[in-house]
Amino acid sequence: MISASHNPYLDNGIKFFSRDGFKLPDEIETGIESLVSSGELAQQRAPADAIGQATRIEEAGGRYVVFLKKTFPRELSLDGVRIVLDCANGAAYRVGPTVLRELGAEVFNLGVSPNGRNINDGCGSLHPELTAARVREVRADVGIALDGDADRCVMIDERGETVDGDALLALFAADLVERGALAGGAVVATVMSNLGLEIALEELGLELVRTQVGDRYVVEAMRNEGYNLGGEQSGHIVFLDHNTTGDGLLTALQTLAILRRKDRRLSELTAGFQRFPQALVNVSVADKRPIESIPEVVRAVRRIEEALGRRGRVLVRYSGTEPKARVMVEGEDEAAVSRYAAELAEQLRRCLGGA
Numbered sequence: 001m002i003s004a005s006h007n008p009y010l011d012n013g014i015k016f017f018s019r020d021g022f023k024l025p026d027e028i029e030t031g032i033e034s035l036v037s038s039g040e041l042a043q044q045r046a047p048a049d050a051i052g053q054a055t056r057i058e059e060a061g062g063r064y065v066v067f068l069k070k071t072f073p074r075e076l077s078l079d080g081v082r083i084v085l086d087c088a089n090g091a092a093y094r095v096g097p098t099v100l101r102e103l104g105a106e107v108f109n110l111g112v113s114p115n116g117r118n119i120n121d122g123c124g125s126l127h128p129e130l131t132a133a134r135v136r137e138v139r140a141d142v143g144i145a146l147d148g149d150a151d152r153c154v155m156i157d158e159r160g161e162t163v164d165g166d167a168l169l170a171l172f173a174a175d176l177v178e179r180g181a182l183a184g185g186a187v188v189a190t191v192m193s194n195l196g197l198e199i200a201l202e203e204l205g206l207e208l209v210r211t212q213v214g215d216r217y218v219v220e221a222m223r224n225e226g227y228n229l230g231g232e233q234s235g236h237i238v239f240l241d242h243n244t245t246g247d248g249l250l251t252a253l254q255t256l257a258i259l260r261r262k263d264r265r266l267s268e269l270t271a272g273f274q275r276f277p278q279a280l281v282n283v284s285v286a287d288k289r290p291i292e293s294i295p296e297v298v299r300a301v302r303r304i305e306e307a308l309g310r311r312g313r314v315l316v317r318y319s320g321t322e323p324k325a326r327v328m329v330e331g332e333d334e335a336a337v338s339r340y341a342a343e344l345a346e347q348l349r350r351c352l353g354g355a
Contacts, residue, residue: 001017003016007120009119009239018284023215025216073271077103078104078256081104082138083105084108084110084156085108085126086110086146087112087150088125088148089113090114090120090124090147092248092249093111094112096146099119108138110123112132123152128145128154132156139158141156142255144156144248150249151246151247153237157266158267159267164233165234165235166233166275167270167273168251169189169197169229169231169237170273171186172255172258173204177204177206182225184226186229187227188208188221188222189209189233191211193208194275195311195312196273200274209225213320215232217346276330277332279327279328279330280341281326283348285352286323287352288325291317291318296351312331312337314328325348327345
């Protein structure tokens, strides 16, 4: 797959999947990168008469629409539902409007005119304010904002308020529990998911299993432990009963199915989700020493964790792609959370020589 995911087209890269439809493990991806960067791949390349062939599947879009419609309950329809759909000028620009209209919805399109350069450009799930404004303008029942490769989905309620991946995971978990369809008694998310999700799941008698950042790690934990629901705060939700990876349109359809089944508005169904204030600070660093080996930072983290108690969280980690440390603090008091995050960021600058 050639994709920049949720980024500008300039960030396009090649993504590999295994034959079973799942992403490759880190060690295999690293091996492929080494083959390419070292030039060794040229020595292993097959001769011209032994390579495979490209096959074009003309009806691929139609097959995908059929697949998506099969994930929507047969006894339900979207007749009379007004939906704003932003496809980010990306992968879903044709199939997205098609599947919603075939299920009966009235669709107001955004981001369905790709030109090769405008993908994710001021639109889609990274800019849900565009969808929100349109929802309010046309008085839609719901809005759907996808990213360029259409694996992320951010929902907008009828008031124009954003519903992110954490709130959606809580909604899906409650629905699956009610229908006796949640596997393993837990939901998988990353360390970045809001504490509000953890508390919402506790109230359902469920555990939140956290992984490092990245949907591949979410899926690995789901497969290893037998869970069928997981995802990220960004709106990358994985339903292993339906698919091997995140699919924004699938996520949107599962949300719409709950709305239709319960005959309630999205704002009503997510009203009980309490989002804790969260402060995020990026710190440029000259050195990526293990955080646990820096006594000053360890002491600062412990002090802040004690002050926050069980109603707060601290996370300090390094970026996997940039010379930066990322500080995240959550808690009930927004001012205190911001102050603690700034304190930790300054401590990191002093200890790691950041700018």
